[in-house]
Amino acid sequence: MAGSGVAHLRTNDEPVLSVENLVVEFPAGRHQTVYAVSDISFDLLPGETLGIVGESGCGKSTAGRAVMQLPAPKSGNVRIDGTELSSLSASALRRIRAKMQMIMQDPISSLNPRRKVKHLVTEGPRMWGRQDKEALEKRGRELLWAVGLDPDMVWERLPGELSGGQCQRVCIARAMMLEPKLLICDEPVSSLDVSVQAQILNLLEQTKAEFDLTMIFIAHNMAVVKNISDRVMVMYLGKVCEIAPSRNMEHQARHPYTRLLLASIPDPDIHREETEATPVIEGDLPSPLDPPSGCRFRTRCPLATERCAAEEPLLREVTEGHYVACHHV
Amino acid sequence: MTRNEPLLTVSEVSTRFRTKRGRLRAVENVSLSLEPGETLGLVGESGSGKSVLGQTIMGLVSHGGKTTVTGTVLFEGRDMQKLTRKEQQQVWGKDVAMVFQDPMSALNPFKKIGTHITESLRAHLGLDKAQARERAIEMLRKVRIPEPTRRIDQYPHELSGGMRQRVVIAMALACDPKLVIADEPTTALDVTVQKQILELLDALRTETGMAGILISHDLGVVAGQTDRVAVMYAGRIVETAPTRQLFTSPRHPYTEALLAAVPRIEQDPHTRLESIEGGLPDMTAPPQGCAFASRCKYSRQQCRETVPHLVPSSDTVGAPHPHEVACHFPLDGRPATDLGMPRLETLDDRVLEMEAI
Numbered sequence: 284m285a286g287s288g289v290a291h292l293r294t295n296d297e298p299v300l301s302v303e304n305l306v307v308e309f310p311a312g313r314h315q316t317v318y319a320v321s322d323i324s325f326d327l328l329p330g331e332t333l334g335i336v337g338e339s340g341c342g343k344s345t346a347g348r349a350v351m352q353l354p355a356p357k358s359g360n361v362r363i364d365g366t367e368l369s370s371l372s373a374s375a376l377r378r379i380r381a382k383m384q385m386i387m388q389d390p391i392s393s394l395n396p397r398r399k400v401k402h403l404v405t406e407g408p409r410m411w412g413r414q415d416k417e418a419l420e421k422r423g424r425e426l427l428w429a430v431g432l433d434p435d436m437v438w439e440r441l442p443g444e445l446s447g448g449q450c451q452r453v454c455i456a457r458a459m460m461l462e463p464k465l466l467i468c469d470e471p472v473s474s475l476d477v478s479v480q481a482q483i484l485n486l487l488e489q490t491k492a493e494f495d496l497t498m499i500f501i502a503h504n505m506a507v508v509k510n511i512s513d514r515v516m517v518m519y520l521g522k523v524c525e526i527a528p529s530r531n532m533e534h535q536a537r538h539p540y541t542r543l544l545l546a547s548i549p550d551p552d553i554h555r556e557e558t559e560a561t562p563v564i565e566g567d568l569p570s571p572l573d574p575p576s577g578c579r580f581r582t583r584c585p586l587a588t589e590r591c592a593a594e595e596p597l598l599r600e601v602t603e604g605h606y607v608a609c610h611h612v
Numbered sequence: 613m614t615r616n617e618p619l620l621t622v623s624e625v626s627t628r629f630r631t632k633r634g635r636l637r638a639v640e641n642v643s644l645s646l647e648p649g650e651t652l653g654l655v656g657e658s659g660s661g662k663s664v665l666g667q668t669i670m671g672l673v674s675h676g677g678k679t680t681v682t683g684t685v686l687f688e689g690r691d692m693q694k695l696t697r698k699e700q701q702q703v704w705g706k707d708v709a710m711v712f713q714d715p716m717s718a719l720n721p722f723k724k725i726g727t728h729i730t731e732s733l734r735a736h737l738g739l740d741k742a743q744a745r746e747r748a749i750e751m752l753r754k755v756r757i758p759e760p761t762r763r764i765d766q767y768p769h770e771l772s773g774g775m776r777q778r779v780v781i782a783m784a785l786a787c788d789p790k791l792v793i794a795d796e797p798t799t800a801l802d803v804t805v806q807k808q809i810l811e812l813l814d815a816l817r818t819e820t821g822m823a824g825i826l827i828s829h830d831l832g833v834v835a836g837q838t839d840r841v842a843v844m845y846a847g848r849i850v851e852t853a854p855t856r857q858l859f860t861s862p863r864h865p866y867t868e869a870l871l872a873a874v875p876r877i878e879q880d881p882h883t884r885l886e887s888i889e890g891g892l893p894d895m896t897a898p899p900q901g902c903a904f905a906s907r908c909k910y911s912r913q914q915c916r917e918t919v920p921h922l923v924p925s926s927d928t929v930g931a932p933h934p935h936e937v938a939c940h941f942p943l944d945g946r947p948a949t950d951l952g953m954p955r956l957e958t959l960d961d962r963v964l965e966m967e968a969i
Contacts, residue, residue, distance in 0.1 A: 481887035549832030
């Protein structure tokens with residue numbers, strides 16, 4: 284992947300989520316198609332956090348949404364706790380979606396500006412017909428406490444009266460109300476300041492431990508993803524380049540695109556600046572309307588050869604649990 | 613090292629806006645200076661006043677109406693706040709130029725790339741149409757845009773985000789300004805493109821010898837690009853020092869906390885980050901003492917009562933660029949060994965130190 288392949292799926296264990304050969308395409312008019320996600324596979328074991336990293340347009344958000352069947356993928360299987368989602372009826376799908384909750388990038392716009400925090404937090408279970416208002420309120424308040432908000436302070440407030448970080452906390456409390464198994468976080472800290480970002484990252488770790496969650500964490504910032512994940516999946520133009528354990532990944536990563544991403548992190552540790560010279564990779568992301576043949580990264584890759592244009596690399600294991608899709612590493 | 617005459621001198625500048633909730637102190641008593649060819653980084657979180665300061669220096673925010681600007685901004689000896697509209701137009705783009713965050717909204721979607729650049733060339737340098745076009749192509753080449761002769765006749769929407777930001781930079785540099793103020797120039801871009809743009813800016817600064825002010829919330833961006841850094845919090849500069857010194861031995865607790873809050877790639881997964889609890893104070897009713905006191909783990913009584921002023925730390929007095937810090941109890945400036953890990957030892961040391969006093 285910048286190839287395909289399923290070699291990295293862990294068939295022996297019992298994954299909470301297993302995604303196989305996921306394909307998402309969108310019509311773009313004039314008989315063109317956006318190849319947003321092209322044949323990717325991944326799985327998550329209970330309690331695991333998978334980080335998905337890549338630049339804008341690489342399909343990482345689309346992949347996260349396709350797991351929720353928002354919209355349903357063009358092809359491929361998504362199984363949560365062994366239930367295949369693509370064959371479910373609309374109402375069964377709706378029921379199972381409650382087990383998967385999403386945290387979005389912009390916390391302020393993902394909350395209805397006209398509704399108070401108390402309504403926002405208790406809305407989920409009420410939609411499922413829970414009538415015991417008092418119990419819900421009690422749980423809502425507990426969860427607000429758990430995410431570091433004073434329920435008495437925010438209970439009657441509107442999202443507009445809260446800061447971005449506080450809104451993100453409300454979103455997390457709101458997601459927890461439905462007792463999900465899987466939490467999909469799509470760039471949950473990208474619009475927050477550094478100091479608040481650290482608060483939310485710590486909170487997500489804590490929430491995950493407290494509620495026994497399995498998590499997908501989507502972001503463009505390599506260091507943020509590494510901080511929170513157990514495994515990291517690097518995507519480029521709808522394909523997977525590399526899946527690696529996050530520990531030591533800055534040294535272990537092999538795919539040229541992963542190396543490029545790592546080298547591009549602006550580093551505040553100034554005393555380290557002269558360590559390694561990395562090749563500058565010029566150029567922008569090619570159009571997903573007409574992705575390059577073979578390996579999709581080859582147009583920007585310093586290692587590219589003719590083989591890369593002709594043949595798509597498959598994910599293969601380089602060390603235990605570490606998979607790379609490249610002909611040359 | 614001989615000291616040059618400063619290109620820019622900002623003295624005791626305050627910018628306030630009249631809002632419904634009262635007078636908002638966006639910039640409070642800021643002084644700084646910049647020599648020719650030097651690059652200063654302005655770092656701070658959203659709401660710290662860094663962009664308003666940049667705009668005040670430029671003269672884009674000026675006294676009058678709902679805005680009060682006090683203090684002086686001298687650019688080559690001229691007060692930027694006292695220029696007439698006509699004089700401003702002569703300075704903007706020619707002597708001082710600005711690069712904005714969002715390249716799409718900085719470019720006019722109805723105008724070709726070429727027109728954006730030739731406009732200022734013809735107005736400031738009096739070039740004719742053909743000369744201006746030629747120079748515009750040269751500028752596009754300078755910012756490493758491939759096929760400049762084709763790109764010059766395209767519209768902004770036909771270019772990618774990175775290419776558009778290159779155009780915005782070409783516009784800013786067209787008339788060889790002496791000072792470029794770049795306000796979050798790479799925030800809207802992807803990391804790999806950000807790296808390209810930062811390297812470009814760096815190369816262009818070396819080529820042209822211009823001075824720069826780089827405004828960013830990203831400490832990493834500022835670290836690699838500047839000679840000196842000023843950290844802003846709640847409208848004030850709380851610490852300023854040569855870049856290396858600031859990052860290796862921060863003295864203001866806010867700078868220290870900010871550096872510790874950034875996740876680093878070399879940290880192990882699941883390392884707990886040191887977060888700064890709370891948020892910025894309401895700047896329409898700033899606290900009596902230090903604005904950071906309520907979030908500062910070292911704060912004491914004095915911090916909540918009096919505002920600390922920016923003073924050079926004792927060991928750097930007399931240096932061309934002293935390490936200045938606005939804190940009643942500045943950190944000792946020992947190199948931070950393991951940023952990002954809880955620094956309990958340092959905290960205990962400090963408590964002991966203070967108790968000894």
